[in-house]
Amino acid sequence: MHERERHRIILVEVSEKPVVTIAQLVERLGASEATIRRDVNFLHDAGKLNKVRGGAESLHPPISTNLVGRPFAISQTINAQAKREVAKAAAAMCEDGESIIIGGGSTAYMMAEYLKNRQIHVMTNSFVIAEYLLKNSKCSVTLPAGKLYREQNLILSPFPEDGSANFYASKMFFGAQGVGKLGVMETDPQIVQGTTRLLQRAEQRVLLVDSSKFAQRSSMIICELSELDTVITDQGIEPKMQKMLEATGCRLVIAPSTQVQ
Amino acid sequence: MHERERHRIILVEVSEKPVVTIAQLVERLGASEATIRRDVNFLHDAGKLNKVRGGAESLHPPISTNLVGRPFAISQTINAQAKREVAKAAAAMCEDGESIIIGGGSTAYMMAEYLKNRQIHVMTNSFVIAEYLLKNSKCSVTLPAGKLYREQNLILSPFPEDGSANFYASKMFFGAQGVGKLGVMETDPQIVQGTTRLLQRAEQRVLLVDSSKFAQRSSMIICELSELDTVITDQGIEPKMQKMLEATGCRLVIAPSTQVQ
DNA sequence: TTCTTAGCAATCATTTTCAATCATAAAAAT
DNA sequence: ATTTTTATGATTGAAAATGATTGCTAAGAA
Numbered sequence: 001m002h003e004r005e006r007h008r009i010i011l012v013e014v015s016e017k018p019v020v021t022i023a024q025l026v027e028r029l030g031a032s033e034a035t036i037r038r039d040v041n042f043l044h045d046a047g048k049l050n051k052v053r054g055g056a057e058s059l060h061p062p063i064s065t066n067l068v069g070r071p072f073a074i075s076q077t078i079n080a081q082a083k084r085e086v087a088k089a090a091a092a093m094c095e096d097g098e099s100i101i102i103g104g105g106s107t108a109y110m111m112a113e114y115l116k117n118r119q120i121h122v123m124t125n126s127f128v129i130a131e132y133l134l135k136n137s138k139c140s141v142t143l144p145a146g147k148l149y150r151e152q153n154l155i156l157s158p159f160p161e162d163g164s165a166n167f168y169a170s171k172m173f174f175g176a177q178g179v180g181k182l183g184v185m186e187t188d189p190q191i192v193q194g195t196t197r198l199l200q201r202a203e204q205r206v207l208l209v210d211s212s213k214f215a216q217r218s219s220m221i222i223c224e225l226s227e228l229d230t231v232i233t234d235q236g237i238e239p240k241m242q243k244m245l246e247a248t249g250c251r252l253v254i255a256p257s258t259q260v261q
Numbered sequence: 262m263h264e265r266e267r268h269r270i271i272l273v274e275v276s277e278k279p280v281v282t283i284a285q286l287v288e289r290l291g292a293s294e295a296t297i298r299r300d301v302n303f304l305h306d307a308g309k310l311n312k313v314r315g316g317a318e319s320l321h322p323p324i325s326t327n328l329v330g331r332p333f334a335i336s337q338t339i340n341a342q343a344k345r346e347v348a349k350a351a352a353a354m355c356e357d358g359e360s361i362i363i364g365g366g367s368t369a370y371m372m373a374e375y376l377k378n379r380q381i382h383v384m385t386n387s388f389v390i391a392e393y394l395l396k397n398s399k400c401s402v403t404l405p406a407g408k409l410y411r412e413q414n415l416i417l418s419p420f421p422e423d424g425s426a427n428f429y430a431s432k433m434f435f436g437a438q439g440v441g442k443l444g445v446m447e448t449d450p451q452i453v454q455g456t457t458r459l460l461q462r463a464e465q466r467v468l469l470v471d472s473s474k475f476a477q478r479s480s481m482i483i484c485e486l487s488e489l490d491t492v493i494t495d496q497g498i499e500p501k502m503q504k505m506l507e508a509t510g511c512r513l514v515i516a517p518s519t520q521v522q
Numbered sequence: 523t524t525c526t527t528a529g530c531a532a533t534c535a536t537t538t539t540c541a542a543t544c545a546t547a548a549a550a551a552t
Numbered sequence: 553a554t555t556t557t558t559a560t561g562a563t564t565g566a567a568a569a570t571g572a573t574t575g576c577t578a579a580g581a582a
Contacts (some may be wrong), residue, residue, distance in 0.1 A: 003559075019265040022539080032561045037540070053568070054263050054539065131392060134409055143416055145424020157403055163406020163424040170361055180504035266570080283529080292572045298530070314578080315529065525582075531575095538569070551553080552555065 006031060006039050009049075014049050014058050015081040060084060061115065075101030081108045082210035082255075084235035085123035086113050089255035090173050090208050096120065098170055100229050101198050104154045104191065105175020107208040115139055120122055123167045123201075125155045126193055142167060144198070149190075156194045164201055172202030179209055181223055181244060185218035192220045205231040211236030225250060262290060267300050268309075273321050275310050276396075282316035295413035310488070343471035343516075344368045346385055349375050350493050350516035351434050351469050359383065359431055362459050363390055365415045365452065366436020368469040376400055383427045384462075386416045401456055403428060410451075417455045425462055433463030439477030440470055442505060446479035453481045465490040472497030484510060 006029050013020045013028065025036045044051040047091050050059050086107055091114030094100055099121040102108050112132045114121070123142040124130055133139045142166040146157030174195055178185045184207060200204055206229050216235060223247040232253045243254050267290050274281045274289065280383050286297045305312040347368055351502050352375030355361055360382040363369050373393040376383070384403040385391055394400045405425040407418030435456055439446045445468060460466055466489050475498060486509040493514040506513050 018269055019263050021263055025350060033539095034561055034563095038560085041541090052263075052265050055265075064353055072567080127391075127395065130388075130409060134388065134411060138548095141409040143404060143406060143409060145404060148391060148402040148404060150395060157424060157427075159424065159427045161422045161426065163418060163420065163422060165422065166418075166420045295531095295571055295573095296531095296569080299570085302531095524581100526580085528577105528579080532570105533574080535572085536570080538567100538570080540565105540567075542565090543563080546581085548557100548559075550555100550557070552553100 001029065001031070003039070006035075010036075010039055010043060010056070011048060014056050015084075019055055020050065021210070024055070032100060055183050061138070066205040079210045079212055082212075082236065083136055083150050084110050084113075085255040085257060086210055086232050087111045089253055090206060091118075093171065093206065093230075094118065094120055099123070099168065099172075101167070101169040101172035101196060101202050102126060103172065103174030105150060105194050105208070106174055106192055107175040107210060111173060111208070112137075121165065121169075123169060123198070125198060126153060127155060128153045144194075152188070152191065154191065156190045158190070158193070160197065160210065162197065163196060169199050169202040171204045171206055173206045173208055174199070174201055175217040176213065176222060177206070177210050179213050179225075179231075180217055181225070183221040184223055184228070185216075186220050186222055187218050192222050195222050199223060201229075206230045206232060208232050209236075210234050214238070214241045224248075262291065263517065264300070267292060267296075271297075271300055271304060271317070272309055275317050280313065280316055285316070295434045297395060311349070324333070325505060340380040340471055340473060341499060343473075345371050345387050346495050346516040346518060347469050347471055347493050348372045350514055351381075351467060352376055354491075355379065355381055360429065362428070362430040362433035362435075362463050363387060364433065364435030364459055365413060366469070368436040368471060369434055372434060372469070373398075382430075384425065384430060384459070386459060387414060389414045389415060393410055405455075407455070413452065414451075415452065415455065419451070420440075422459065423458065428462050430463040432465045432467055433460055433465045435460070436469050437483060438479040440468070440486075440492075441478055442486070444482040444510065445484055445489070446484055447481050448479050450481055455485050456483050460463050460484060460488075467491045469483065469493050469495060471495050472499075475499070477501045485509075 009029060010025060013025065017251060021031060022036055026033050029036065038054050040051055041230050043049045050057045087110035091111050096119045102111060102122060102124040104126045109129055112129045115133065116137045116141060120139045122133060122141060125144050127148055130143055131143050133141050143154045144155055144157065145162045146155040148155055176184045177187050185196065207228050209231065213233050225245065228250040230253060231245055232255060234255050235257050237254065242252060263440060271286060274286065283294060283297050287294050292299065301312055301317050304310045309320065311318045314485035327476060330389050344367060352372050357380045363372060363383060363385040365387045370387060370390055373390045376394065377398045380399050382401045383394060386405050388409055391402050391404055394402050405416055405418065406423045407416040409416055437445045438448050447456065468489050470492065472495050488508065489511040491512045494508055495514060495516050498515065503513060
C-alpha cells in the first residue's frame with residue numbers, strides 16, 4: 001500500500017472515531033508499527049491530526065460529548081469531515097455583529113464550533129447549539145418558544161406565534177435530510193414547519209449539506225431550490241448535480257477540502 | 262482502552278449524573294482504581310470537572326451540591342439545605358401527568374432534581390432547568406421564546422407574544438429575591454416582566470423561598486402576597502412573618518427538615 | 523468521644539509506548 | 553548496471569502509563 005493511501009485512511013479513521021490507537025491502525029493498514037508511527041508523526045507535523053500517547057485523535061474532538069439524542073449523536077459522526085468543511089465555510093460567511101439564524105441538523109450544529117470566538121447574534125431552534133454557544137462563546141443567543149424534542153434536540157412549536165416573529169436575520173443556515181430537483185427535503189412535518197417559519201425571518205437562505213445528501217430523498221419538501229440563495233457542500237458533489245443547482249440560480253459554494261488528497 | 266477514551270467517557274458520565282463515584286468509573290472503564298484516580302486528578306487540574314471525596318461531579322452548577330466537606334460558610338450551607346427541603350416539598354405537590362411552570366431562582370432550580378423520576382409537563386424560562394430535565398428526566402419540556410441571559414441562565418423576552426400564551430399550567434413554582442409585606446420582590450425589571458407573564462398562565466402560584474428571604478428586600482414587586490396561593494419555606498421562618506402570611510390568606514407550607522440534628 | 527471503614531496520595535514494579543538507530547528492500551537516478 | 557535515494561521493518565534503551573501496595577487521613581458509626 002502506498003504512503004498516501006495510508007495517510008488518507010488514517011485521517012478517515014481519525015475523523016470518525018474520537019481516538020484511534022496505533023495498534024488499531026496497524027491492524028487496519030497491515031503495516032508495521034514503525035511505519036504507522038512515522039505516518040502519524042508526519043500527519044501531526046502537517047497539522048492534520050493530533051498525536052496523543054498511544055495513538056491519534058481528531059483535531060476537532062467532538063465538541064459536545066454529552067449529546068442527548070442517540071439519532072443525533074449518530075448522524076453527527078457520518079461524513080464528519082465533509083460536514084466540518086461545510087460548517088467552516090458557512091461560519092466564514094458571517095461577520096461579527098451580524099444576526100443569523102441556525103436551524104437543526106448536525107452540519108449546522110458544527111457551525112457552532114467555528115462561531116466560538118465570534119460576536120454574533122444567533123437565533124436557533126437547536127437546543128444543543130444554544131447550549132454550546134451559551135457555554136463556550138460570546139455570542140448572544142435567542143430561542144423560539146416550543147416543546148423540546150429529545151431525539152432531534154430541537155425546539156418546535158405547533159403555534160405560529162412562537163416568538164420568532166420579532167427576530168430578523170440577514171442569513172439563515174440550515175441542514176436537511178436530502179436534496180433533489182424538487183427541493184430541500186425533511187422527514188418530520190414538525191421539523192418542516194419549524195424550519196419554514198424560521199426561513200421567513202431571514203433575508204438569505206443558506207443550505208448546508210454534505211454531498212451525500214444529494215443522493216438522499218425524503219418525504220416532505222421544506223422549500224424549492226429556487227428559494228435558496230446559497231448552497232454549501234463539499235467536493236464530493238457530482239457535476240450533474242452541480243449544473244442542476246446552478247440552473248436554479250442559487251450560488252453554489254464548494255467548501256475547500258482540508259484533507260490530504 | 263486509551264487514556265483519551267477514558268477521559269471522554271468520564272466526562273460524559275459526570276455530565277449525565279450529578280455525581281459519579283470512583284468505583285462506578287472503575288466498573289465502567291475496566292481500569293484500576295489508581296488509573297481512574299489519576300484520570301480524575303488530571304481532568305480536575307484541567308478544569309474539566311470537580312473532584313469530590315469518593316468521586317467526581319460536574320463543574321457546572323451541580324444541582325445536588327455535596328454538603329459535607331465544602332469550604333462554604335456555614336450559613337450558606339444551611340441555606341442550600343433549606344432550599345433543598347423547600348424544593349423537595351414543592352416537587353411533592355406535583356402529580357404525574359400534571360402541567361407546571363417553573364420560574365427562575367436557585368430554589369426553583371433544585372426542584373428539577375426531585376422531578377427526575379416523574380412524568381410531568383414542565384414549562385420553564387430557566388435554561389439550566391430545561392437542560393437538566395432534558396438530560397435526566399422523562400418530563401416533557403417547553404420553553405418560551407427570548408434571549409438567553411448568561412448570568413441568570415434565563416430566557417427573557419421583551420415581547421408579549423413569546424409563545425407562552427398557548428401554555429396552561431395548574432401550578433407555577435417560582436423563587437424571588439425577597440419577600441415583605443408589600444409583596445414578592447426581584448431586582449431586575451426584565452426578570453419581573455418574564456415572571457409575571459408566566460404567572461398569568463398558571464392557576465395556582467407557589468412561591469419557593471428559604472426563610473432568609475423574608476429578611477431581604479428588593480426594588481421591584483412581582484406580585485402582592487394576596488395573589489399567592491401557597492408559600493413554601495423552611496423551618497427558620499419567624500412567627501411574626503408566619504402570621505403576616507397567613508393573614509393574607511395564602512397557604513403556608515413549612516418544609517420538614519431533613520437534616521440530622 | 524473512640525472505633526471502623528472508605529478514600530486518597532505516594533511509592534514501586536511491571537507493562538506499554540515511543541523515538542532513534544540500523545539494516546534491508548524497493549525505487550529512482552546516474 | 554550501478555549508485556543513490558527513499559521507504560519500510562526490526563531492535564533497543566528511555567520515557568510514560570498502569571496496577572498493586574502501603575501508610576495516612578477523613579468521614580461516619582457506635
